[in-house]
Amino acid sequence: MQNRVISRKDLASFVDDLIKTKSAGEVIGIKAQGNKFNFGPLASAAELRLDYDISLLPPKKYFFPQTETVLKYEVGKTPKVEAVAAEKPLCIIGVHPFDIRGLLLFDAVYGGKEPDPNYFLKRNKAIIIGVDCLSPNPKSFAASMGTNITEEGFDLMLTDLGGDYFVTVGTNKGHNLINKAKTREAGAPDLEKRDKVRKEAEKKYQVSLKMKKEEIPALLDATWESKLFKDRSETCFSCGSCVMVCPTCVCFDVQDEMALSLKGGERYRRWDGCMLTEFASVASGENFREHKEQRFRHRMYRKGKYLVERYKYLGCVGCGRCASACLAEIASPAETYNLLKEAK
């Protein structure tokens, strides 16, 4: 597919047009929220902050909401049950490559033998317009995880070349969409410029892994008994912030809630995470990861070993959100893996 180049002004018109016509669904974009950034409905292209570092919450919230009704029912002698799956076409603008990698892992988890309609009814309809991250968060190590750039998972990918944006076209949907905008064909010098910009951004990452990412599973295989898990988890509040902001945390809890009438109610699922104390407990009272050391270690293994063995994608994309959210400053997988490597 032919890549394009678009001026700032024409990109703004393109986005404003998407907002006005809703031709690609409701337009969601990355916006400032206080001195941070978050995804939200876009009122105008002027709100877009494509120069951001990370969003407070990853865009997974649009396909896997914090709370989502999955069943509605009436109780009584003959209960009536109905499955509920909300869908809404969305066009999400400003998704970073590492968050796109996070969504690819979600696709693998929520697909498989028993695909989840609640996820895919939203996901299949969404248009993803990515943007390369040129000013990485100080805690991010996406370059070490190979997720600072992605060749898949987007319809369009923007790269800020200074004056203009390079538009990498990823799908036919993306091609048809950008065709409506005023652009010019990208030539070899533009492509060269894009790659140069990406290379320069790669140098700006302040945290890096002191090993190849492919070595993490073997490192973990050799360090289960490491004292570091206990030492490092001692200050953990078990608050779950690290898992709540994570673009690859897929886990959920399921709860019922009766309506005030007591004639019926809803079953909903909501974000849950392995760093919360009761996550691995069973009805008899047994908790299979009772101690924070066990939970801390589990998360590190889940991110660095279990998920890649199961789904081929590492469970950490190096975005740096967990490290930014953690009050105890212990959540960064890169820091733990580096310390494990040093201690070995």
Added chain:
Amino acid sequence: MVMQLTAKQSIHLPRTAELIRVEKLSDREKVFEFKFDDGKELGQKPGQFVEVSIFGVGEAPISVTSSPTHKGSFELAVRATGGVTNKLHTLDKGAKVGIRGPYGNGFPLDTLKGKDILFVAGGIGLFPLRSLINYVMDKRSDFGEVNTLFGCRSPQERLFIGQLAEWDKSKDMCFLETVDRVPDDEWKGNVGVITTLFPKISFDPKKTYAIVVGPPIMYRFVIAECLKKGLADDHIIMSLERRMKCGVGKCGHCQINGLYCCQEGPVFTYAQVKSLKEAV
């Protein structure tokens, strides 16, 4: 990307089933017999589990205690211990619940065919194991010698008493049971933990598979006994307990290290469990 789905294909949507029989087993346990409203079979393998819904209360994973050789309905034996199970204990015949499943791998019937079997059940570990014991008894000629050991804490906690008596009388299996302690003199049987039954039985470790289901503490001691008797790691089979919230490998609650108890389990061999640090 996954093909077009509809809400009706929800992983959360149960089928409704009617409670057709309730029987008290002990102070805390009852067995519930259900029949699907659509008339279909559950179609489970021994050792699989279902998600039971009580609308307005929630959902809980429960192992199926009846054998698939029993047609037309299925049984769940349940200890009242959480929100859903306590509510279940208040239900009478005619009540409707939701059922999803069956889920999980179940016991490896192909591996067990033609082999000698040692069943070891501790307490309510008998519930999932009973699905296989009944299956083996119904297809008795497909299997070799059968030894069954059952242990619980006290005579009051014995379960499926009528069936225990049948097994005791049966010429098709050698059945031994014990209780950990005796508060009264009425009990004339064995007293002591389940491992005290091991010296009383003999089996050929080459031809035998041990199927062990019980509380975590029991596994440690019973596995040691099995190994002492010469059973290989992959001839020891166990069923593990986790809180499977979805049953389809998504919610994450039942992870045992890198495995999902609802997908690769709940039945594992000791050879597998040995390499899983969090299994028991």
